[in-house]
Amino acid sequence: MVDLRSQYAHIKAEIDAGIQEVIDSAAFIKGPKVKSFQEHLEAYTGAKHVIPVGNGTDALQIALMGLGLKPGDEVITPTFTFIATAEVVALLGLTPVVVDVNWETMNMDVEAVRRAITPRTKAIVPVHLFGQCADMEALMALAEEHQLYVVEDACQAIGARYTFSNGETKQAGTIGHIGCTSFFPSKNLGCYGDGGAIFTNDDTLADRMQAIANHGCHVRYHHDEVGVNSRLDSIQAAILDAKLPHLDAYTAARQRAAAYYDKAFANNEKLLIPGRDPHSTHVFHQYTLRVVGADRDQVREGLAERGIPAMIYYPVPLHQQKAYLDPRYKDGDFPVAERLAACVLSLPMHTELDEEQLAFITSSVLELINI
Numbered sequence: 001m002v003d004l005r006s007q008y009a010h011i012k013a014e015i016d017a018g019i020q021e022v023i024d025s026a027a028f029i030k031g032p033k034v035k036s037f038q039e040h041l042e043a044y045t046g047a048k049h050v051i052p053v054g055n056g057t058d059a060l061q062i063a064l065m066g067l068g069l070k071p072g073d074e075v076i077t078p079t080f081t082f083i084a085t086a087e088v089v090a091l092l093g094l095t096p097v098v099v100d101v102n103w104e105t106m107n108m109d110v111e112a113v114r115r116a117i118t119p120r121t122k123a124i125v126p127v128h129l130f131g132q133c134a135d136m137e138a139l140m141a142l143a144e145e146h147q148l149y150v151v152e153d154a155c156q157a158i159g160a161r162y163t164f165s166n167g168e169t170k171q172a173g174t175i176g177h178i179g180c181t182s183f184f185p186s187k188n189l190g191c192y193g194d195g196g197a198i199f200t201n202d203d204t205l206a207d208r209m210q211a212i213a214n215h216g217c218h219v220r221y222h223h224d225e226v227g228v229n230s231r232l233d234s235i236q237a238a239i240l241d242a243k244l245p246h247l248d249a250y251t252a253a254r255q256r257a258a259a260y261y262d263k264a265f266a267n268n269e270k271l272l273i274p275g276r277d278p279h280s281t282h283v284f285h286q287y288t289l290r291v292v293g294a295d296r297d298q299v300r301e302g303l304a305e306r307g308i309p310a311m312i313y314y315p316v317p318l319h320q321q322k323a324y325l326d327p328r329y330k331d332g333d334f335p336v337a338e339r340l341a342a343c344v345l346s347l348p349m350h351t352e353l354d355e356e357q358l359a360f361i362t363s364s365v366l367e368l369i370n371i
């Protein structure tokens with residue numbers, strides 16, 4: 001699905017120098033590399049504050065803690081996403097309220113969000129699934145109307161750009177009150193271990209979340225509230241600082257691979273290519289087909305036999321996950337998400353795919369859907 005080894009080979013000198021610098025300085029925690037990466041990421045995203053943390057899940061948790069939500073407060077998330085989005089809501093004693101998604105973009109359905117709002121709703125967590133922004137203009141308007149916070153789960157969408165109807169453009173993660181991203185190795189900007197970051201333009205929220213990520217203290221050994229320990233370590237920061245200048249080229253490589261897939265699969269009655277939101281660029285964390293006229297699992301097995309990995313993101317929506325079963329929801333309540341879970345198939349997607357590999361993957365898929 002990804003080829004991190006080949007990607008590293010191209011930037012080995014930069015990465016190795018960065019890691020060596022950290023070892024020589026012995027500043028493994030909160031070293032200058034973390035500060036440098038933070039500043040470079042602020043410049044890249046346009047976010048006023050970037051708070052580096054231990055991983056994307058922590059970023060989401062610290063964001064919700066920073067908003068000061070209370071047990072019983074409702075947080076709306078899409079039911080078709082990675083579990084972390086709802087996990088942190090549940091862990092904090094907040095109530096996850098799930099909504100269906102759009103069949104084309106696979107992102108949160110704004111009208112479903114509107115219907116899910118109650119007097120206890122405090123926040124909306126849109127997920128920019130597979131690398132394309134959710135319908136942020138409509139979500140921000142809805143949030144303002146109901147005085148809700150918006151925390152973007154931009155773990156899959158770093159570098160995606162959203163254009164508002166007035167022509168203004170913002171990066172994924174910098175549109176809501178808070179944005180969260182992950183530097184898990186296979187993410188679009190991946191480190192060589194765990195890492196994550198929080199974005200915000202709000203000084204007060206930034207100050208509070210910074211403290212929460214550091215055991216709840218502003219002043220060392222003085223703890224103002226219960227926090228966590230979540231840090232991006234200096235070696236990971238050095239790797240990310242070396243990779244950030246390449247992110248746009250990496251995105252372009254993913255988009256070229258996606259264009260190849262699109263061309264091969266367009267106008268096929270058995271496969272639907274990923275639907276596009278005209279307001280957002282797509283950075284293709286995943287290239288996800290909907291297999292509508294063939295047996296998805298057989299296609300996947302056939303690909304595996306040819307040595308082509310393909311994955312199902314995600315096979316079970318949140319409302320059908322054992323740990324999240326809730327008497328408020330039953331099978332059939334979120335028909336689009338349930339249909340997607342049964343038909344999605346993500347193809348190999350990374351920065352190193354060449355024509356030969358793409359030709360082999362696409363011809364294999366086209367053969368297999370006709371068996």
Ligand SMILES: *Cc1c(COP(=O)(O)O)cnc(C)c1O
Pocket residue numbers: 055056057058081082084085127153155156181182183184194195196
């Ligand atoms: C990867 C991911 C996360 C969690 O990131 P980690 O760094 O693995 O904790 C959260 N949400 C989504 C949508 C993700 O893809």
